[in-house]
Amino acid sequence: MTPFELQEPDTLAEAITLLDPDDPAVRPLAGATALMLMMKAGLFQPTRLVSLRRLDDGLRHIFIDERGELHLGALATLSDIERSALVAEHAPAVTQACHTLSNVRVRNVATLGGHLAHGDPHMDLPPLLLALGARARAVGPHGERWIDAADLFVGYYQTSLERDELLSEIVIPSPEPDTHATYVKFTALSADDWPAVGVAAAARHRDGVIVDAKLAVSAATERPTRLPAVEAALRGATVCADTIESAAEAAARSVEPLADLRGSSAYKREMIRVHVRRALVTVTRS
Amino acid sequence: MSTRVDPQPITEDRPTVQIGRSIPRLESLEKVTGETEYIHHLRLPHMLYGKIFRSSVAHGRILKLDTRAARELPGVAAVITGADVCALIPEPYYGPAFHDQPVLAIDKVRYVGEPVAVALSEDPHLAEHAANLIEAEYEELPAVFDEVEAAAATDTFVHDALKPAGTFPDLKHLQGRTKTNVALDFSLRHNDAERGFEQADYIFEHVFRTPAAIHAAMEPIVAVGEPRGSSAVTIHTSSQSPSFVRTEVARLLGWPENHVRVRTAFLGGGFGAKLYIKLEALVAVLALLVKRPVKIALTMEEQFYTITKHATTVRMKSGVTKAGKVVARRCEAWWNGGAYADIGPRVTQKSGFTAAGPYDIENVSLDSYAVYTNLPPAGAFRGFGIPQLVWAYESHTDIIARELELDPLEFRRANILRNGRPQATGTIMRDTATVEVLDTLERAMDWKAPRDPGDGNVRRGRGVAIGFKACIAPTTSVAIVNIYGDGSCAVYCGTVDMGQGSDTAMAQIAAEVLGLDPRAISVIHPDTDVTPYDMATLGSRSTFHMGNAVRLAALDAREKLFIMAGKALGCDPGLLSAAGGCVRAPDGRQLSVGEVIKSGFLMQAGNLIGSGSFRPTYTSPSHGDGQSSDITPFWMVGAVGADVEVDMETGHVRVTRLVSVADVGTVINPAIVTRQLNGGAVMQLGLTMSEALRFDHGQVTNASLADYKIPGILDVPAEIFAEAAPGCQHSGPFGAKGAGETGTFAVSPAIANAIHDATGVRIYDLPLTPEVVYRALRAAQHNPLENEL
Amino acid sequence: MQVTGKIRVHAPQSDVFAFAQNVALLTQCIEGCRDLQERGDGTYAARIEAQIAFLRMTFNVTVALARVEPPHVLEARITGSPANLAGKVDARATLTLEPVDAGETDVTYALDLSLAGKLGGMGESVFRAKAKEYGDRFAACLRDAVESRQAEKTL
Numbered sequence A: 001m002t003p004f005e006l007q008e009p010d011t012l013a014e015a016i017t018l019l020d021p022d023d024p025a026v027r028p029l030a031g032a033t034a035l036m037l038m039m040k041a042g043l044f045q046p047t048r049l050v051s052l053r054r055l056d057d058g059l060r061h062i063f064i065d066e067r068g069e070l071h072l073g074a075l076a077t078l079s080d081i082e083r084s085a086l087v088a089e090h091a092p093a094v095t096q097a098c099h100t101l102s103n104v105r106v107r108n109v110a111t112l113g114g115h116l117a118h119g120d121p122h123m124d125l126p127p128l129l130l131a132l133g134a135r136a137r138a139v140g141p142h143g144e145r146w147i148d149a150a151d152l153f154v155g156y157y158q159t160s161l162e163r164d165e166l167l168s169e170i171v172i173p174s175p176e177p178d179t180h181a182t183y184v185k186f187t188a189l190s191a192d193d194w195p196a197v198g199v200a201a202a203a204r205h206r207d208g209v210i211v212d213a214k215l216a217v218s219a220a221t222e223r224p225t226r227l228p229a230v231e232a233a234l235r236g237a238t239v240c241a242d243t244i245e246s247a248a249e250a251a252a253r254s255v256e257p258l259a260d261l262r263g264s265s266a267y268k269r270e271m272i273r274v275h276v277r278r279a280l281v282t283v284t285r286s
Numbered sequence B: 001m002s003t004r005v006d007p008q009p010i011t012e013d014r015p016t017v018q019i020g021r022s023i024p025r026l027e028s029l030e031k032v033t034g035e036t037e038y039i040h041h042l043r044l045p046h047m048l049y050g051k052i053f054r055s056s057v058a059h060g061r062i063l064k065l066d067t068r069a070a071r072e073l074p075g076v077a078a079v080i081t082g083a084d085v086c087a088l089i090p091e092p093y094y095g096p097a098f099h100d101q102p103v104l105a106i107d108k109v110r111y112v113g114e115p116v117a118v119a120l121s122e123d124p125h126l127a128e129h130a131a132n133l134i135e136a137e138y139e140e141l142p143a144v145f146d147e148v149e150a151a152a153a154t155d156t157f158v159h160d161a162l163k164p165a166g167t168f169p170d171l172k173h174l175q176g177r178t179k180t181n182v183a184l185d186f187s188l189r190h191n192d193a194e195r196g197f198e199q200a201d202y203i204f205e206h207v208f209r210t211p212a213a214i215h216a217a218m219e220p221i222v223a224v225g226e227p228r229g230s231s232a233v234t235i236h237t238s239s240q241s242p243s244f245v246r247t248e249v250a251r252l253l254g255w256p257e258n259h260v261r262v263r264t265a266f267l268g269g270g271f272g273a274k275l276y277i278k279l280e281a282l283v284a285v286l287a288l289l290v291k292r293p294v295k296i297a298l299t300m301e302e303q304f305y306t307i308t309k310h311a312t313t314v315r316m317k318s319g320v321t322k323a324g325k326v327v328a329r330r331c332e333a334w335w336n337g338g339a340y341a342d343i344g345p346r347v348t349q350k351s352g353f354t355a356a357g358p359y360d361i362e363n364v365s366l367d368s369y370a371v372y373t374n375l376p377p378a379g380a381f382r383g384f385g386i387p388q389l390v391w392a393y394e395s396h397t398d399i400i401a402r403e404l405e406l407d408p409l410e411f412r413r414a415n416i417l418r419n420g421r422p423q424a425t426g427t428i429m430r431d432t433a434t435v436e437v438l439d440t441l442e443r444a445m446d447w448k449a450p451r452d453p454g455d456g457n458v459r460r461g462r463g464v465a466i467g468f469k470a471c472i473a474p475t476t477s478v479a480i481v482n483i484y485g486d487g488s489c490a491v492y493c494g495t496v497d498m499g500q501g502s503d504t505a506m507a508q509i510a511a512e513v514l515g516l517d518p519r520a521i522s523v524i525h526p527d528t529d530v531t532p533y534d535m536a537t538l539g540s541r542s543t544f545h546m547g548n549a550v551r552l553a554a555l556d557a558r559e560k561l562f563i564m565a566g567k568a569l570g571c572d573p574g575l576l577s578a579a580g581g582c583v584r585a586p587d588g589r590q591l592s593v594g595e596v597i598k599s600g601f602l603m604q605a606g607n608l609i610g611s612g613s614f615r616p617t618y619t620s621p622s623h624g625d626g627q628s629s630d631i632t633p634f635w636m637v638g639a640v641g642a643d644v645e646v647d648m649e650t651g652h653v654r655v656t657r658l659v660s661v662a663d664v665g666t667v668i669n670p671a672i673v674t675r676q677l678n679g680g681a682v683m684q685l686g687l688t689m690s691e692a693l694r695f696d697h698g699q700v701t702n703a704s705l706a707d708y709k710i711p712g713i714l715d716v717p718a719e720i721f722a723e724a725a726p727g728c729q730h731s732g733p734f735g736a737k738g739a740g741e742t743g744t745f746a747v748s749p750a751i752a753n754a755i756h757d758a759t760g761v762r763i764y765d766l767p768l769t770p771e772v773v774y775r776a777l778r779a780a781q782h783n784p785l786e787n788e789l
Numbered sequence C: 001m002q003v004t005g006k007i008r009v010h011a012p013q014s015d016v017f018a019f020a021q022n023v024a025l026l027t028q029c030i031e032g033c034r035d036l037q038e039r040g041d042g043t044y045a046a047r048i049e050a051q052i053a054f055l056r057m058t059f060n061v062t063v064a065l066a067r068v069e070p071p072h073v074l075e076a077r078i079t080g081s082p083a084n085l086a087g088k089v090d091a092r093a094t095l096t097l098e099p100v101d102a103g104e105t106d107v108t109y110a111l112d113l114s115l116a117g118k119l120g121g122m123g124e125s126v127f128r129a130k131a132k133e134y135g136d137r138f139a140a141c142l143r144d145a146v147e148s149r150q151a152e153k154t155l
């Protein structure tokens, strides 16, 4: 690793001024679990890192507002989220996904903001946040804006955040009654490996008919991807094996999986089919 | 000081006190409180850090090496290349079997990642930055990667000529051999395999493969060279073989051994990666060149370029009668040794002669080839090649049993090699609990109980496998037991404790003889200026060899203690006994050990020193047919039973139960033995399910633990269990033999056999990743999954 | 790692070939390729600045045409090393041109990319994920450049 400058500002505003809209070698730093791997690999050679660890306002909050929306601070650690009773109640699928996300050592320091801002398609929570219709609050030199989770992830390691913008929190809307959500993580190597395929689904069904469905795949694709056409076909369909099977088939056909050390493209396509089916079976169970 | 060479069994006629006790490891407290010494933490005054610049081509001639930018970087003390090394040592090639590996590349590079130059600075980050500024220009040469292709190559050779080390008589004939990538071809002929095949009713033939892998010790390889003037050097190293390091570095420098001091501390794991010379020659040379201490600590990534487990291709052929008797077996094994031989030729021979398995087979023919390729060097790896062979012969054996519709366990038992029968080398098997191991496994698995085969998406299966290993021979261990003026006691031995609990076992052995509390005995860690010679901590040899040496040393010290006590008590020393920290006369009078010493030296002073030296007998196999009447001091046997669940839609395999049974002779410390067996089984579980080095044009493409996945706690089967089968190695200390590797032997085929039991699908190549299993399932359904780039 | 792709170009095979055989033109289609200098021996020196999100890597490379078989096949070889990082990059790009009709050509590209050193050992997955995207962008750029020259010709 080459030497670099480390800044530890006290306020979010100060942190933003230390960022540089034009220089990709200046980055914010939260838990450092992702960035350090890249630095050790020599892929990223920063000139300046702006640590968010000393921010006064912490940004580590987890609360439910008066509208029933769940707010998760960008600097909440993945362990904070895993252990939060509010999260377990409001978004149990998030709690469940955290249990198998990496390992406890990483979860204790990794933050939600870093998890999302990294733009790595292998992260576990993004597809789930897509399926839950979450949105992100971004703060920059000109104030703040909301980004729909679906618009946050642009490509491999690429998000729609500007270089001098920071994520401050994620908001998961209050689910419609009777919504069931799940995340299925499929690992090809060890159990605590990154997913080879990740599938998130959220659905509402009434009287045997699917009222609403949201579906997202990740890890096999270059970014977490919603599957609107498959979702549309599910809406209004009766809950049965055929419906689910054809949705799984359509999902597998609608993406072009990337081959890597964890599986060939053809294999990952099969795994998408299997895990979309399993996710849909879970969320449509009565 | 007296030394005994005593390979004969020594039987104790009284019940033991310390043997068979699960006392906690001596170092547990200091380990959990972070006080343990590791070389990784060592910092010496004026020390420089070295960072290695490595080859980026698999095979090439070095045309130009430009180190200027690195040298001119402020804060860089020096940049050292192969040419600088040659100025100090004209022939800087090392290796335990072949003198083929240069301290730094000279003229040529032979694999991606080979050390070419070193940048030195007081700041490790600056050293790394400087190493990145070094530029090399190569003329690329054709490269060979596959072991079978390399062995047959006619125009691409990794080395111009073979350079055997001369220490091994059986390598002498290879001296100067050219135009070959085969470093060693070992063959064994036991009766007539071809005739055996003719007599057989069925012939089975299969090819099995295993990939290269790494040891992944949590403490990466580290060494510090410390010059003492210009004619002596101290090497602090995380080595499993300090005595070898001293001999080899002294040879390179042309110095007597007493000018080289090698010391170790605790090791954060070794598994065979830290044997022979790794960084030691390099740091010694660097320190002597720059006249300052030099430390090189590898990163986890660099371990992937330093030492690996042999990838193998093994062809097995068996002739079997209708009655289910294996009458002939032929095996050919190709070991992918990478660019430098390291200990590969020993693996090829010492494990090679067991390639037919622990079976009583009339006609055996074995050929085993150590092959050079343009990949990172392969060396010793927990099991020393045995897991690769067991993968082949136990998959093969299972196929035969299932095709003949014989119970796999019964089929093995019917063919098992029993005590009193000749192994393929001709050596008569003794003190080896093959049958007991199978019986214990059968009971522990409840083998005959009805099972739930599962249905639909989840299929369940059960498999067994058994493997064996001969302990490496001939090797020597020497130990000293020193009783101090106050009666406290230390054991000086060269066995390296790298987490296997050897300190505790040695203390228990010495304590047993001396009637002391093992927790009060200190074990002095290897320091070649202090501790006597030991061949190395490898191959499950320490409990047996060093255990015997420590026992002899303790007996020697006790004899002296009894003579002194006899005078003090006015009693025949031959009638005395040692227990509870005291020497006792038959009439009940006793003196503490401290009081005995005081009586002899008239004050709290002096030492009582006992020494012991142990080297078992050995007859080297004859060239050509590999026959020997005394091939090994003892055999180890390990069997595994596995229950699996296969997800038929994904190919994902979950091992739900893993049972290891081993013949370890008398158990010295049951808790440690259980952990060694289970630890070995989990390590091999990783090598079975996920671990494999991936290469692209010779470059490792998963050189990090983010992409090379070792098992985590969630991969450990819900039920994991280990048991020692009843056994006694009469030539071992209190009947003990090694246990460090046995748990690894049979894991892989037991799991593959269970997968076959569950699904009917057979897999021939490790690892058993979900995609591999899935593709096999699809192929069996005549609906293969498309291949792609 | 290997990636392949195919694109249809609205230009005759010979025109596509003429374009591709011109290293100066061809390298304009390699994203981030700068400072091309002819060395005189048929090889060219260049710098490639690869940018993957916020990761920026500079490679000093040599570009050469390794195989020229008009009007079908053209192979370029790019070798070099990353700046400030020990290692090597070696890429072989093969273009196969197949005429569809007099005015249209199918261009198949096959990129065989290998990385040695840190980028190869620890960064392979990143490059693998991006290689296809790079390849497709290269092909699209090639198509656009050839077609715009075609348009100029017809004007």
Ligand SMILES: Cc1cc2nc3c(=O)[nH]c(=O)nc-3n(C[C@H](O)[C@H](O)[C@H](O)COP(=O)(O)OP(=O)(O)OC[C@H]3O[C@@H](n4cnc5c(N)ncnc54)[C@H](O)[C@@H]3O)c2cc1C
Binding pocket: A027, A028, A029, A030, A031, A032, A033, A034, A035, A036, A037, A052, A074, A075, A100, A101, A102, A103, A106, A109, A110, A111, A112, A113, A114, A115, A116, A117, A118, A122, A123, A124, A125, A161, A165, A166, A167, A168, A192, A193, A194, A195, B706
């Ligand atoms: C061994 C290991 C295994 C892992 N396995 C898994 C796994 O199985 N599943 C999984 O999902 N993940 C896994 N991860 C990834 C882990 O989830 C991420 O590393 C982690 O979430 C990143 O959080 P961080 O706070 O450490 O981010 P950092 O490393 O600090 O930052 C990551 C990126 O986000 C940027 N950033 C950080 N905070 C902000 C912010 N507030 N606003 C804008 N940009 C910001 C940084 O500049 C950087 O680009 C694993 C990681 C490791 C090390």
